[in-house]
Amino acid sequence: MEINNSITKDILQIQGFNISPQFTYPVALLLLFVYLLILVSNIGVVTLIVSEKSLHQPMYMLFCNLSVNDLIGNTVLLPRLMVDIVSTERLITYNQCVAQAFCSHTFGSASHLILIIMAFDRYVAICHPLRYGSLMTTRTVAWLSTAAWAVSVLLVSVLIGLTVRLSRCRALVQNAYCDNASLFKLSCDDVSVNNIYGLFFTVVLFSSSMFCITLTYFRIALACWMRKNKELNSKAMQTCASHLVLYLIMLWSGFLTIILHRFPDYPDLRKIAYILKVTPSF
Template sequence: MGGNSSIPSNMLEIEGFEISPEFKYPLFFLLLFVYSTLLFSNIGVLILILKEKSLHQPMYFLFCNLSVNDLIGNTVLLPQLMAHVLSTKRFVTYNQCLFQAFHSHTFGSASHIILVFMAVDRYVAICNPLRYSTIMTNKTVIGLSATAWGVSILLVSVLLGLTVRLSRCRSVIRNAFCDNPSLFKLSCEDVSINNFYGLFFTVLVFTFSIGGIAATYIRIALICWIKKNKELNNKALQTCASHLVLYLIMLWTGFLTIILHRFPNYPDLRKIAYILFHVVPANLNPIIYGLQTRSLRD
């Protein structure tokens, strides 16, 4: 910690966005609007699913996970971001930063895993409709949900555990919020193990999610093609289309962030991409799912 004696060792400064004064309030209100709509729509969907007996089905309970995840992920990110848009002093403690990074990465990996499990649920519903109720029991749904959260928390704990062990020689987070790469870049030590595990973590989550989604959807498409049952095809297309759109939006905004981490010349683009990764799916999930699913729409 040699050269850092002037700053309390647990305080970090967040670089944030360079915003000219006339854009401060428009940006603040835009974020506030985005956050409010996201809270309103996700909490609305959760209450609806919990209150409405007809919606007590595996598909909707799995979707509840997505809403809860979106709410936590964005609540950890957006209020602080809004405060930082208005203030010039952007300081957080190291522990607050760690807390934000933990929830942010857990949010990212849980989104992927939950969407794969939702695809599996659709697969069972379309390809094994008669056995659906015996396969997708409440116990199964609880098990899948617990797995999604458990695996995410475990992977992220290791990710941040490797970062916490490093000593710090810098105190500025070169980002608009805290994530793992910004945290380990505070160190002057060798961070190759952090880079390696970070890459392993990303590849693992993406391979599982792309592989899982591709496998289930190819099987669903084949079944629909073989059976040529019009009603079945329409039903499959309707729920699967919405699910696939959610997945692709999340995949692209996620990819954008990862790619932009490799290009340090575009820091603002990276920050924006990361916020979009949190905000866009969380706002669209309830809308796309709500409008596509007849019982939810009614």
């Protein structure tokens, strides 16, 4: 879609979901319920961990970090998505679109890095319980969490920076939200550099998280099998199952989003996959 004369170059139009008029408000109310549930659950977790001194431990610091990350990611996406569902124009400024893309990509990459830290924490707690107190100190977890956010912000800054340098010849964001791929598709310039760095970014992030989490869970499973300790196996199952399910949801929804960006015939499926990736706590 070429730029319409009625829309300035700094105003974009979001494609959004194609929802029948009779389902518009029910879907918006459903998303509102989901968003409120996510807010209440994550704020509750953060408040409980901060207020209860007995929970000021490395493992719970990581839970708190992940809850804050969930709050950021969902607040960036869901309120705007609800407004666009009930709106007929679905307009957004270019700067707002860039900010949404930056925050959503930072949330996604930081989530992967925090889950890697959580997997290492579970590995030390289960396989080396006597060394847990010396290895996973509060200072160590704080440093690792800060590093995860810093690396995420740095990588995403380069990703978005390569996109904002491009000129724009279109004004339609072919998605229900703003992300990097949707932004550089607004340009008629050569986007080879964007595709190469985007591929590099994705391969490094996904392969690192897959390798680290696979390795830690393999070591945990091996330790449980060799020791044949029912108490150890029960502890491993209780502490690792939810973490692994959450990671698998993020991983496959992330893969679907990346793959479906290359297949424009399935736009709604791509949008749903991205929303699943952004709302893992639900």
